[in-house]
Amino acid sequence: MVTGHVFIATSLDGFIAREDGSIDWLDMPGVEVEDHGFNEMMASVDGLIMGRGTYEKVLEFGAWPYNKPVIVLTKSLKASAIPKHLQDNVSFCSDEPEQLMQSLAGWKRAYIDGGSVIRSFLSAGLIEDMVLTRIPVLIGRGIPLFGPLLKDVRLLHIDTVAYPSGLVTSRYRVVAHE
Amino acid sequence: MVTGHVFIATSLDGFIAREDGSIDWLDMPGVEVEDHGFNEMMASVDGLIMGRGTYEKVLEFGAWPYNKPVIVLTKSLKASAIPKHLQDNVSFCSDEPEQLMQSLAGWKRAYIDGGSVIRSFLSAGLIEDMVLTRIPVLIGRGIPLFGPLLKDVRLLHIDTVAYPSGLVTSRYRVVAHE
Numbered sequence: 001m002v003t004g005h006v007f008i009a010t011s012l013d014g015f016i017a018r019e020d021g022s023i024d025w026l027d028m029p030g031v032e033v034e035d036h037g038f039n040e041m042m043a044s045v046d047g048l049i050m051g052r053g054t055y056e057k058v059l060e061f062g063a064w065p066y067n068k069p070v071i072v073l074t075k076s077l078k079a080s081a082i083p084k085h086l087q088d089n090v091s092f093c094s095d096e097p098e099q100l101m102q103s104l105a106g107w108k109r110a111y112i113d114g115g116s117v118i119r120s121f122l123s124a125g126l127i128e129d130m131v132l133t134r135i136p137v138l139i140g141r142g143i144p145l146f147g148p149l150l151k152d153v154r155l156l157h158i159d160t161v162a163y164p165s166g167l168v169t170s171r172y173r174v175v176a177h178e
Numbered sequence: 179m180v181t182g183h184v185f186i187a188t189s190l191d192g193f194i195a196r197e198d199g200s201i202d203w204l205d206m207p208g209v210e211v212e213d214h215g216f217n218e219m220m221a222s223v224d225g226l227i228m229g230r231g232t233y234e235k236v237l238e239f240g241a242w243p244y245n246k247p248v249i250v251l252t253k254s255l256k257a258s259a260i261p262k263h264l265q266d267n268v269s270f271c272s273d274e275p276e277q278l279m280q281s282l283a284g285w286k287r288a289y290i291d292g293g294s295v296i297r298s299f300l301s302a303g304l305i306e307d308m309v310l311t312r313i314p315v316l317i318g319r320g321i322p323l324f325g326p327l328l329k330d331v332r333l334l335h336i337d338t339v340a341y342p343s344g345l346v347t348s349r350y351r352v353v354a355h356e
Contacts, residue, residue: 012310012333012350013324014192025330122316132190136335136350138300140327146191149318152203155190157314157344166335170346172190172314 002107004049004121006130007041008145009167015142016115021057025137030165036133037169042068046107049100049121052077053143054114055090064089071100073117097124119147122174129158129173136166180285182227182299184308185219186323187345193320194293199235203315208343214311215347220246224285227278227299230255231321232292233268242267249278251295275302297325300352307336307351314344 009026010016017023047069050058055072058065064086075094082090093100097120104110112121121127132145155172162168187204188194195201225247228236233250236243242264253272260268271278275298282288290299299305310323333350340346 134348136333138324138327138331138333140325140330146316147318149316152318153316155314155316155344157340157346160338160340160346162335162338162348166333168335168338168346168348170312170340 002046002101002104002110003128004101004110004112004126005041005045006112006118006127006132007038008113008118008131009133009135010145011135011137011139011142013138013140014144014146015139016145017057017143018139019141019143021053021143023057025139026135028135028137028165028167030163031167034163034165034167036163036167037131041111041131042066045109045111046104047071048111048113049073049117050112051114051117054117059083068111073100097121097126101126115143115145115147118145119149122153123150125174127174129171130155131169131171133167133169136168180224180279180282180288181306182279182288182290182304183219183223184290184296184305184310185216186291186296186309187311187313188323189313189315189317189320191316191318192322192324193317194323195235195321196317197319197321199231199321201235203317204313206313206315206343206345208341209345212341212343212345214341214345215309219289219309220244223287223289224282225249226289226291227251227295228290229292229295232295237261246289251278275299275304279304293321293323293325296323297327300331301328303352305352307349308333309347309349311345311347314346 049071052074070090071093074092077092079092154176156175158171160170227249230252248268249271252270255270257270290296332354334353336349338348
């Protein structure tokens, strides 16, 4: 079955966005010129699975940043809502995580994105590894990356890189749900 | 005035203890034999300031682990509650953070410990640097290290060390409250 892979940045206090979804605090001097491994990660996956919130946030960016298939997990959006220029790239799906992953014939690796989608895939044991980047700022409130779990999730630390900008990226493999 | 310094470990999802205060998840193979800088930190401070919850947790350990003065911030505990063998080491205080720090004549550096005390000292601009150690486990729920702030707190990343056990320690200097 296809494996799930996370690549995401949070504030030092664990948020992926402010409560209103804004990510202004991600802008830091020097970050733009650094290679944090995003392109390598994108090249390694067959496509992305993300939540509605993440999808709508990416739409706001203007230019669509992905050159791989994107599956948006949503029970509310209708396929007719997909903008014309994205109809070859984006599809909507209301499956449960395991059901979706089992249906992805031909995919080996999926990039799992967005807080609630990551949490549901983690709980379902569908995440193989996570690359977490810490931005050196505390924002106090926001949308958390992590949340309640059915049981502890033990991780194996693979490596950590600290960048001149102050970003710190750690790679973990999910080893066990205890 | 004395400067405040944080040295604390959290789960990867940002908790310093489970909801019931337990820290069983801190026990990991190989951690005991590593030097994460705790002794160096302790040698560099003139004393500790901690909250009641942290104090009561440390009391449970049995042997008192600190050889420096400990000030416990509490509005409820009475000095008479301090065990006899600790009366030379521990004092209770109900001052606000700034008032306390200004009163510490002769102290240069204070180790600030415990989630809510760290947050109140951060909000008051009394923390100079923080050494945060990430334990490679997600526990889902618990007592968070960080919480709401009056404004963003920008940090300068100083250095990061990844240990063979999987612990990752990052040192940050507090640069600005925006």
